[in-house]
Amino acid sequence: MTNRSGFAASCPLPADSGDTIQLAHGGGGRQMAWLLETIIRPAFDDAELDRRHDGAVLAVDGPVAFTTDSYVVRPLVFPGGDIGSLAVNGTVNDLAMCGARPLCLSVGLILEEGLPLDLLRRIVASMRDAAAAAGVRLVTGDTKVVDRGKADGMFISTAGIGRVVAPTPVGPAGVCVGDALVLSGDIGRHGMAVMAAREALGFESALQSDCAPLVAPVMALLDAGIAVRCLRDLTRGGLAAAAVEIAETAGRAIELDEEAIAVRDDVAAACELLGLDALHVANEGRFLAFIAPQDAARAVALLRQLPVSADAAIVGAVSEGPAGRVSCRGPLGVARVIDMPSGEQLPRIC
Amino acid sequence: MRFRDEYRDAGQARRLAAAIARRLTRAWTLMEVCGGQTHAIVRYGIDTLLPPEINLVHGPGCPVCVTPAAYVDKAIEIAARPEITLCSFGDMLRVPGSAGDLLAAKSRGADVRIVYSPLDALAVARAHPGRQVVLFAVGFETTAPANAMAALQARREGLGNFSMLVSHVLVPPAMRAILDSPDNRIQAFLAAGHVCTVMGYHDYEPIAARWRVPIVVTGFEPLDILEGVYMCICQLEDGRADVENQYSRSVRRDGNQPAQAALREVFRVVPRHWRGIGDIADSGLGLADAYADLDAERRFGPVDAGMEAAGECISGLVLRGERKPTQCPAFGTRCTPQHPLGVTMVSAEGACAAYHRYRGLAAVAGGSQ
Numbered sequence: 001m002t003n004r005s006g007f008a009a010s011c012p013l014p015a016d017s018g019d020t021i022q023l024a025h026g027g028g029g030r031q032m033a034w035l036l037e038t039i040i041r042p043a044f045d046d047a048e049l050d051r052r053h054d055g056a057v058l059a060v061d062g063p064v065a066f067t068t069d070s071y072v073v074r075p076l077v078f079p080g081g082d083i084g085s086l087a088v089n090g091t092v093n094d095l096a097m098c099g100a101r102p103l104c105l106s107v108g109l110i111l112e113e114g115l116p117l118d119l120l121r122r123i124v125a126s127m128r129d130a131a132a133a134a135g136v137r138l139v140t141g142d143t144k145v146v147d148r149g150k151a152d153g154m155f156i157s158t159a160g161i162g163r164v165v166a167p168t169p170v171g172p173a174g175v176c177v178g179d180a181l182v183l184s185g186d187i188g189r190h191g192m193a194v195m196a197a198r199e200a201l202g203f204e205s206a207l208q209s210d211c212a213p214l215v216a217p218v219m220a221l222l223d224a225g226i227a228v229r230c231l232r233d234l235t236r237g238g239l240a241a242a243a244v245e246i247a248e249t250a251g252r253a254i255e256l257d258e259e260a261i262a263v264r265d266d267v268a269a270a271c272e273l274l275g276l277d278a279l280h281v282a283n284e285g286r287f288l289a290f291i292a293p294q295d296a297a298r299a300v301a302l303l304r305q306l307p308v309s310a311d312a313a314i315v316g317a318v319s320e321g322p323a324g325r326v327s328c329r330g331p332l333g334v335a336r337v338i339d340m341p342s343g344e345q346l347p348r349i350c
Numbered sequence: 351m352r353f354r355d356e357y358r359d360a361g362q363a364r365r366l367a368a369a370i371a372r373r374l375t376r377a378w379t380l381m382e383v384c385g386g387q388t389h390a391i392v393r394y395g396i397d398t399l400l401p402p403e404i405n406l407v408h409g410p411g412c413p414v415c416v417t418p419a420a421y422v423d424k425a426i427e428i429a430a431r432p433e434i435t436l437c438s439f440g441d442m443l444r445v446p447g448s449a450g451d452l453l454a455a456k457s458r459g460a461d462v463r464i465v466y467s468p469l470d471a472l473a474v475a476r477a478h479p480g481r482q483v484v485l486f487a488v489g490f491e492t493t494a495p496a497n498a499m500a501a502l503q504a505r506r507e508g509l510g511n512f513s514m515l516v517s518h519v520l521v522p523p524a525m526r527a528i529l530d531s532p533d534n535r536i537q538a539f540l541a542a543g544h545v546c547t548v549m550g551y552h553d554y555e556p557i558a559a560r561w562r563v564p565i566v567v568t569g570f571e572p573l574d575i576l577e578g579v580y581m582c583i584c585q586l587e588d589g590r591a592d593v594e595n596q597y598s599r600s601v602r603r604d605g606n607q608p609a610q611a612a613l614r615e616v617f618r619v620v621p622r623h624w625r626g627i628g629d630i631a632d633s634g635l636g637l638a639d640a641y642a643d644l645d646a647e648r649r650f651g652p653v654d655a656g657m658e659a660a661g662e663c664i665s666g667l668v669l670r671g672e673r674k675p676t677q678c679p680a681f682g683t684r685c686t687p688q689h690p691l692g693v694t695m696v697s698a699e700g701a702c703a704a705y706h707r708y709r710g711l712a713a714v715a716g717g718s719q
Contacts (some may be wrong), residue, residue: 002695201465265351272354274466275441275698325710331358331573334395342687 002097021115026145039117040143041286043124044107044131048139056139058104060163065100067091068159074154076119078197079210080189084123086284088130088138088154089213090235095219095285097231099166102134107141108157113148123154134213136160166222172249174229180296181254181316182289184309185210187239189281192270207266212285217302217309226299227292234283237341241280242288243326244318244340252319256328256338260315279328280341288316358394359569366576367399373583377403379535380582381528381671383521384542385412385699386570394572404579407535407671410524410702411447411542413489414445415669415693416624421517422447424653426488428515428646429460435478437471438486439493440464444696466502468493475504475512484646487514491545494518495609498616501641515646515653516636518620521545522553523633529561533672538544538582540568540575543597550605550659553595562591569597616641625693626666649678663692668701675702682706 021177024031041049048056071087081089088105095102107127111120131138168174173237189210197209214233221228230250239261247254263271263278271278285308291299296314321327326338359604379709382388388408391397397406410416422445429436429452443452443462456462461481465471468485475483487497504512521542528534546567554565565583568578578596585592593594595601613635622634637645647653662680667673675681675694685691687703694700 107471199464201466268351268354293541331355332363332394332396332399334362334394336395338707339687339707350467 006282019117021111021113021117021120021145023113023145023147023247026111026143027311030074035143035170035240039121040109040124040141043121043128044138044141045128046137046139048137049141049182053085056104056106058139058161060103060161063164065095065164066159067094067096067098067160067216068157069094070155070157072152072155073194074152075194075197076123078209079116079193079207081211081284082123082126083154083156084126085130085156085211088127088134088136089211089284091158091160092130092134092136093214093285093287094231095160095162096215097170097233098152098164098211098227099170099218099222099231100162100163101219102136103158104137104139104214105131105158105160107138109141109143110151110155110157111139111143111145112153113145113164114150120154130213134215165219166228170231172230172246172287175246175250175318176229177318177320178293179229179290179318180293180299180314181243181256182263182291182299182303182312182319183239183315184214184287184289184297185285185311186264186267187234187283187286188263188267188271188281191238192267194282195274196270201270207270210283210285212308214285214287214308216329217306217312218287220302220306221289221291221299224298224302226295226302228289229292230290231287236281236282238278238282239288240277240338241340243338244324246288246290247326248324250318251323253319253323253327254316255319255321256336257327258315258328258330259340262313279338294319326332354571357569357573359573362573363399363576366573366580368400370404370576370580370583371401371578371635373587374401374403377405377589378537378583378586379405379407380538380540380579381407381409381612382540382568382575383409383411383525384545384570385415385566385697385701386544387540387542387575388412388701390570390572390575390701392708396575399576400579404583406579408668408674409539409671410528410624410627411521411545412505412669412694412697412699412701413493413519413666414441414697415441416519416627417445417488417517418623418625418653418655419447420623420653420655421488421515422451424647425452425484426455426708428458428484428650429455429462430458430586431650433482433499434650435461435463435474435481435483436486436563437463437465437474437483439488441697441699442486442488445693446690446696459560468497468540469503472500472507472509472512476507479511481511482649483512484650485512485514486719487516487518490519490521490542491549492542492547494613494617495548495606498612500525501616501637501644502541504613504644505641513644513646513649514637517622518526518617518619518635519624520619520633520635522557523630524624524627525554525557527627527630527633528573528670529563531670536671538564538586539566540578540582541565543567543569543574543601546595546597546601546605548551548606548609550603551593551595552603558591558593564591565593567593567595567597567601569600624667628666661691665692665694665702668694675705678702682710
C-alpha cells in the first residue's frame with residue numbers, strides 16, 4: 001500500500017510507511033524516526049525515552065542485579081504469549097531469581113525486512129503490557145533492520161537491572177543439605193504450546209504457554225522472611241536442566257519425587273505422544289526455590305496464595321550424595337538418574 | 351491421566367512382582383523385543399522390582415538403531431542436493447551414518463525437515479511443487495502403514511515430486527534369527543504390543559511352536575510389562591510355549607486389517623540388512639513394483655550397501671541380546687549421548703541411551719546386570 005495510484009512517481013517509502021518493515025526503517029533517517037515516534041515510543045511510554053537521549057540515567061540505592069538475554073522463537077506469536085512478553089518476562093524473571101526487584105529494562109529490536117507492521121505493533125504492545133504487569137520500566141532501546149532472510153521475523157534482546165532485596169545472597173553457593181525444593185507450579189506448558197503451534201500438531205486441546213512474571217511470588221517469599229537459599233527459573237532444558245545445573249554448581253545431590261511434580265493432563269498426553277520427558281520441556285513462568293527446611297511449608301502456603309504459583313509444591317530435597325547427581329523417584333518407587341537433555345528434543349518415531 | 355495412571359500403580363506393581371516370585375522355581379532369560387519396552391523397564395526400574403532369577407534382555411526393536419548406516423548415508427547424500435527437501439522423523443536426525451548425521455547435513459544447508467506424520471511430507475510436496483520431496487521411511491510394522499498411506503495418497507493425487515527412501519524392517523524374522531543363533535539364551539519373548547496392534551499375532555504362533563518358546567504380546571506401561579513377565583514365567587514354569595495376549599486393550603489376533611491391506615498394496619517383503627546384526631532373509635519391506643516410481647533409490651541412485659565399519663561399539667551384541675549396555679567397556683566413558691560410538695546410544699529407544707539416561711554411571715557399578 002505504498003502507492004495506490006498505480007503511478008510510480010512517488011517516493012517508494014512515503015510517510016505512512018506502508019504495512020511492512022523496510023530496510024529504510026533502520027537507516028537512521030526520517031523513516032526510522034517515524035517508526036520510533038509512531039510505534040515504539042508511544043507503546044513503551046516512559047519519561048526516560050521521551051528525553052530522546054543516548055541512554056537512560058537512573059538513580060538506584062544499594063546492590064544492583066544486572067542481567068541480559070536474547071529471544072528467538074518461532075512462531076513469534078504462540079498460544080499464551082509472544083516474543084514480546086517472553087522478552088520482558090524472561091529478563092524480569094532472571095532478575096527476580098537474583099533476589100532482586102526488577103526496575104528497568106533495555107530493549108534491542110532486530111527486525112527483518114518485510115515484518116508486518118501490525119505484528120510489530122502487537123508485539124510492542126505486548127511488551128508494554130508485560131512490563132506493566134511486572135512493574136518494570138522500558139527505559140532505553142535500539143532498533144535495527146536486517147535484510148529479508150537474515151532474521152526469523154524479529155529477534156529481541158533485553159537487559160535489565162533490579163534492586164537486590166534478599167538479605168543474604170541468593171544462588172547455588174547458598175544451597176545446603178536438607179534444603180527443600182519448592183516448585184512454583186505445573187511444568188511443560190510453554191514448550192508444548194510452542195511445539196504444537198510451530199509444528200501444527202493439531203492437538204485439539206488449547207495448550208497455553210505459562211509465560212508470566214515471577215516477581216510477585218519471589219517478593220512474597222522474601223518479604224515474609226523465608227530463608228531462600230537459591231532460586232532458578234525453569235526455561236529451556238526444563239526442570240531437569242535447572243536441577244542438574246544447581247546440583248553441579250552447588251556440589252550437592254538432589255532427590256526429586258516425580259509424583260509431586262505437577263504436569264497437566266494435556267501436557268502429559270502430548271509428551272507421551274511425542275516421546276518427550278516433561279522434566280526436559282521448556283517453561284517460561286515457573287521457578288524452583290531452594291528453601292531452608294524449617295521454612296518450606298510456609299513458603300508453599302505463601303506461594304499458593306498467588307495465581308501464578310497457586311500449584312506450588314515441595315518436589316524434592318538436597319542431599320549428601322555425589323556432587324551433581326540428580327535422581328527422581330518414580331511412580332513405582334524406583335529412582336532414576338536425571339540428566340541434562342542432550343541436544344534438541346526430537347520426537348521419536350513410534 | 352486416564353489410560354496411564356492405572357498402569358503405573360505402585361501397589362499393583364508390587365503385587366505382580368510378588369506373584370512372579372511365587373511362581374519361580376529357577377532362573378529364566380526373557381527378551382523384550384521393543385525399544386519402547388526397554389525404555390519403560392529402565393525408566394521405571396521394573397527390572398529392579400523383579401526377582402534376581404529373571405534376566406531381562408533387550409531386543410532389536412529400536413527402529414533407528416537397526417537402520418543401516420548405508421541408508422543414513424544415502425539420505426544425507428540425497429538431502430545435500432539443492433533441489434531436494436528430505437522429510438524425516440525427528441530421532442533419525444542424530445543417527446550417525448558412516449560419516450556424519452542428518453543434523454550436520456542440515457547445518458551445512460541441506461533442507462531437512464522433521465515430520466510427525468508421513469502425511470506431513472505430502473503437504474510439503476504439495477506446497478513446493480518445484481522441489482523434490484523425499485520421505486525417509488524407516489521403522490517396524492508400526493510406522494509402515496502410515497508410510498503406505500503416504501504412498502497411496504501421493505499416487506491418488508498424482509504428486510510427481512514425492513518419493514520415499516524405504517528401509518522398513520519386520521519383527522518376526524528378527525525373532526527367528528535370534529532363536530536360530532547358536533548363542534541364543536532367550537527362553538521367552540515379550541512381543542511388541544504396537545507391532546501386534548497392526549499385524550496381529552498369528553505370525554508368532556509357528557515361532558512359539560517350532561522353537562518351544564512362550565511369546566506374550568505385551569504393552570508398554572509398567573504394569574503391562576510386569577504382567578507380560580508374569581504370563582511368560584507361568585508358561586515357562588508350566589512347560590507351555592503358547593502365544594498369549596497381555597495387551598488385549600489394543601491387540602486382536604488378526605490385527606488391523608485395513609492397515610495390513612495398505613501394506614500389501616504398497617510394499618513387498620525383501621531381504622534386509624540390520625545394522626549391527628547383519629543380513630536377515632525376508633526381514634524388510636520395500637516398495638512393490640506397482641509403486642516403484644515412488645522409490646527414491648530409482649530417482650537418486652541406489653543405496654551403496656558397503657561394509658559396516660567395525661569399531662569398539664558392541665551395539666550388534668546389544669541388539670541381539672547377547673550383552674547388556676553396561677557390559678561395554680566404552681559405556682559412559684568413551685561412549686555417551688554427546689559422543690556416541692554407536693546407534694544404541696543415540697536413539698531415545700536405544701538400550702544404551704536408556705541406561706545412560708536413567709541409570710547414569712551408577713549402572714556401570716553393577717547395579718543392573
